[in-house]
Amino acid sequence: MRSQMRTWLERLVPNASHASSVIRRKALSKNVDVILGALATKKATPVSLKDLYRYGQDPSLRLSHAQFLHREVPIRVSQRVMELRCLPFKLSESHGVREVIDNYTSYVLDLLTMDPPETEDDLDGFQRYMKYLLQDNTEVVQTMALGVIQSKRSINDKELDDFRRLVDLVLVRFFTARIGLRFIMEQFVSSSEYKSGFAGVIESFCNPVLIAQRAAEDASQLCRQHKGIAPRVHFHTPKASFSDELHFTYIPHHLHYMLTEILKNSMRATVEAHPKKPMSKLPPIKVVFVAGNEDITIKVIDEGGGIPRSEIKPIWNFFHSTAETPTNTAGTMHSSEEMGQWVDMIREKKDEAGVIIPASALAGYGVGLPLSRLFARYFGGDITITSMEGFGTDAYLHIPRLGTNCEALPAPVQMSPGELDSTYVPYPGYTAY
Numbered sequence: 001m002r003s004q005m006r007t008w009l010e011r012l013v014p015n016a017s018h019a020s021s022v023i024r025r026k027a028l029s030k031n032v033d034v035i036l037g038a039l040a041t042k043k044a045t046p047v048s049l050k051d052l053y054r055y056g057q058d059p060s061l062r063l064s065h066a067q068f069l070h071r072e073v074p075i076r077v078s079q080r081v082m083e084l085r086c087l088p089f090k091l092s093e094s095h096g097v098r099e100v101i102d103n104y105t106s107y108v109l110d111l112l113t114m115d116p117p118e119t120e121d122d123l124d125g126f127q128r129y130m131k132y133l134l135q136d137n138t139e140v141v142q143t144m145a146l147g148v149i150q151s152k153r154s155i156n157d158k159e160l161d162d163f164r165r166l167v168d169l170v171l172v173r174f175f176t177a178r179i180g181l182r183f184i185m186e187q188f189v190s191s192s193e194y195k196s197g198f199a200g201v202i203e204s205f206c207n208p209v210l211i212a213q214r215a216a217e218d219a220s221q222l223c224r225q226h227k228g229i230a231p232r233v234h235f236h237t238p239k240a241s242f243s244d245e246l247h248f249t250y251i252p253h254h255l256h257y258m259l260t261e262i263l264k265n266s267m268r269a270t271v272e273a274h275p276k277k278p279m280s281k282l283p284p285i286k287v288v289f290v291a292g293n294e295d296i297t298i299k300v301i302d303e304g305g306g307i308p309r310s311e312i313k314p315i316w317n318f319f320h321s322t323a324e325t326p327t328n329t330a331g332t333m334h335s336s337e338e339m340g341q342w343v344d345m346i347r348e349k350k351d352e353a354g355v356i357i358p359a360s361a362l363a364g365y366g367v368g369l370p371l372s373r374l375f376a377r378y379f380g381g382d383i384t385i386t387s388m389e390g391f392g393t394d395a396y397l398h399i400p401r402l403g404t405n406c407e408a409l410p411a412p413v414q415m416s417p418g419e420l421d422s423t424y425v426p427y428p429g430y431t432a433y
Contacts, residue, residue, distance in 0.1 A: 025113045032105060039078035039108065045071075047184065049379075049419050053406035056191040056200025063117060065188050066126050070116040073133075074108045076181050080174060081105055087170060089151055089163055096147020100140055107133060123192075130189050134182065144171070145367050148319060164317060168370075171318045175371055176417055179378050183251070183418070204405050205247040208255060208296055209235060212287050215259035223267040231270045231282040231302075233263065237289045245291045248401040254375050255399065258383070261368040262300050262395045263287075269304025269393065283392075294410060295381065295398045303392040312385060316373065319366040379419070380412030 028035060045068070055065045081104045085092050092101065110129065117126045148167055155163045187200035197204050216233040223230035237246065266285050274282055283303035290297050307315065314320045373383045380400045387393040403409040413419050 021113050025109060028109050028112055032109065035112070036078045036081050036105065036108065039075050040082040042075045044076055044079070046420065049402060049406040049409065049413070052184065052187050053199045053202055056187050056198070056202055059191070062123060062188070062191060063120060065191070066117045066123055069130065069185060069188055070111060070114070070126070073181065073185070074111045076177065077104050077107050080177060081108070083170065083174065088166065089155060089159070091148065091151045091167075091170075094147035094151045096143040096145065096150065098147070099143050100147070103136065103140075127189060127192055130185050134185055134189065137178075137182070140178065141175070141367055141371065144174070145319065152319070164319075168318050171370075172374065176374050176378065179375060180417065199405070201251050201253065202249065202402070202406065203252050204249050206250040206252050206255065207247055208289055208298060208399070209237065209246060211252055211255050212259050212263075212289075212298065215256050216263055216285075216287070218256075218260050219263035219267055222264055223271065227268065227271045229271060229279040229282070230267050231279070232284040234284050234286050235289070236286060239290060246289055246296065248291075248296055248399075249405055250379075250399060250402055254378075258372040258375050258397060259298070259300075261372045262383070262397065265369065266300055266302035266304055266393065266395070270302050271304075273303070273305035294412070295400050298397040298399070300395040300397070301392065306389040306391050306393055307385070307387040308389050309387070312387060315385065316370050317366070318370050378417050380410070380414075380416035 047068075055061050081101055084097055084101050084104075087097065091097055114126075114129065115122075117123055148171075152160075152163065183201070187202070190198070191200040212235065220230040220233070239245070263285065270282055270285065286299075286301040288299040288301070290299075369383075376383050376397060376399065379402060382398045384396045384398070385393060386396075400410050400412045402413060409419060
């Protein structure tokens with residue numbers, strides 16, 4: 001093991017760094033609380049978008065990127081574990097949150113048991129583990145959602161407002177940090193294969209119109225699965241057709257997720273606002289693209305009945321949803337064991353379909369829209385909603401260009417979590433542990 005890690009590990013678990021992986025794992029497991037606490041107090045290493053772009057573009061930097069991840073991932077994951085362990089309202093005892101804690105703890109032990117990559121030959125094994133982490137981590141959003149919903153049933157009316165504020169505070173921190181952690185891992189895994197126009201997961205000339213068309217197809221499929229029909233989607237580019245003016249440097253799968261969530265909500269509202277109309281008579285959803293000096297702005301317009309003015313602010317709260325939350329046959333919330341079965345049911349649907357269903361497929365949990373705004377804000381963008389109750393809603397997705405190949409970044413991106421250190425800066429006065 002590298003000397004810095006060996007010295008640190010020896011102080012916590014004597015002789016662990018020189019032992020076999022099996023013995024080391026056992027020694028680490030016995031001291032897991034001390035290890036997590038020590039790692040959580042370390043500061044995450046800042047990494048700029050420019051550096052991450054270089055990591056994704058230059059194969060000769062993959063070894064140093066892997067070594068960085070071997071050190072950095074345990075620190076960032078341990079911080080999340082310690083935050084989740086200290087949650088009030090017995091949140092950390094719920095099935096969903098407990099499962100996330102256990103999984104994240106296992107990731108830390110895996111990486112500390114594993115020697116850091118020292119040569120090019122070590123990269124394949126480390127990359128396989130990074131892929132495993134990314135795939136194993138896909139259900140975290142659903143699992144956390146079910147855990148919070150389960151905990152909410154034990155909260156009395158007097159505590160409910162405090163509970164909601166805490167949940168929003170914790171989940172904004174948790175999910176923003178998760179976006180950053182997945183981003184730096186995805187950048188490493190994707191950089192192993194050359195793909196024209198990409199540096200890792202960052203696309204130099206991202207086309208928002210094409211991504212929106214794919215997102216509309218996915219949202220339509222979800223809407224048809226749940227509602228039987230889906231409205232048509234029309235695309236408009238007033239100032240540019242499919243020209244270079246709309247192309248910009250960005251992470252396309254982030255954009256796809258945000259647009260899928262917005263379109264899914266618009267489709268659901270449109271179908272429910274016009275329950276007796278066939279698909280051909282449903283008012284279409286319009287998507288408008290405009291390239292400004294600072295941002296690419298995407299406007300999604302629907303005639304889904306709108307949102308009352310008093311409900312505009314709450315829609316950004318996690319778990320605020322007009323859809324039904326899961327209940328059992330008696331009409332009450334599920335027990336801890338039943339909530340675990342709900343998670344398994346979600347995973348089974350994904351496996352049976354043979355594809356990874358995005359988190360936005362989970363209806364009734366109130367996660368998708370606030371999570372989409374975190375994705376937008378991660379790189380200095382935003383999502384805003386204006387509504388005309390009784391008619392429809394306009395959603396605006398503001399996406400700043402990530403400079404030219406992540407250089408010459410505009411001011412909003414320079415001050416975003418994604419540029420400052422690819423993690424989240426805590427709110428003033430907030431102590432996680």
